[in-house]
Amino acid sequence: MSSKMKLHWSPKSPYVRKVMICLHELGLEDRVENIRSVAAMLKPNPSIMQDNPLSKIPTLTTADGIVLYDSIVICEYLNTLGQGQLFPQEPTEKWQALRWHALGDGLLDALILWRNEREREHALPALIDAFSLKFDACLNMLDTEVNALSTSSFNVGILTLGCALGYADYRFAHLNWQEKHPDLANWYVQLCQRPSFELTAPVDG
Numbered sequence: 001m002s003s004k005m006k007l008h009w010s011p012k013s014p015y016v017r018k019v020m021i022c023l024h025e026l027g028l029e030d031r032v033e034n035i036r037s038v039a040a041m042l043k044p045n046p047s048i049m050q051d052n053p054l055s056k057i058p059t060l061t062t063a064d065g066i067v068l069y070d071s072i073v074i075c076e077y078l079n080t081l082g083q084g085q086l087f088p089q090e091p092t093e094k095w096q097a098l099r100w101h102a103l104g105d106g107l108l109d110a111l112i113l114w115r116n117e118r119e120r121e122h123a124l125p126a127l128i129d130a131f132s133l134k135f136d137a138c139l140n141m142l143d144t145e146v147n148a149l150s151t152s153s154f155n156v157g158i159l160t161l162g163c164a165l166g167y168a169d170y171r172f173a174h175l176n177w178q179e180k181h182p183d184l185a186n187w188y189v190q191l192c193q194r195p196s197f198e199l200t201a202p203v204d205g
């Protein structure tokens, strides 16, 4: 029997969640051993760094011993392994999925930097304002795309947008974005009913 893949994992990381959603969607979850790994920008973790010099999660070691990062690379690897459809081939769908992925990942990057900044003793107000402006702009743009999101097949772009909105709920609940974006919120509620989303919702601990 071939050995399991190993994943540097945390139940709170939205980038790890992308990978976990792919695993569940592709039926590969039993082929991975999750290794609880704490990744913090201010405290590089030597155990992660043995595999990934950037000290970031997710980091995956395949059954063949190949180390993969970052999350999009791991997602594409798993999609190939599981012969999935999470990376569409048809050009229009492909570019749309990759743009949604970039938007979702960019939104996550901004939210994480925003969270770091707001926790500093002297947060820079201009930076906080810029993150807030970008967050609103992303959600306004997504509002115009709810129809396309609702009719699209499930793919890496959609799952990443879902992880970004989930992270906003988890760490920025006070923004209550659903109130200003009811159609997007409706779409998101449906998305969250997928077992892969239910099983990977962020938890503390």
Ligand SMILES: N[C@@H](CCC(=O)N[C@@H](CS)C(=O)NCC(=O)O)C(=O)O
Residues within 6 Å of the ligand: 012, 013, 014, 015, 016, 039, 040, 041, 042, 044, 054, 055, 056, 057, 058, 069, 070, 071, 072
């Ligand atoms: N672009 C990376 C981002 C991964 C990332 O930043 N993960 C966070 C955890 S949510 C991390 O490892 N942070 C530790 C650090 O930045 O040193 C990906 O998509 O995998």
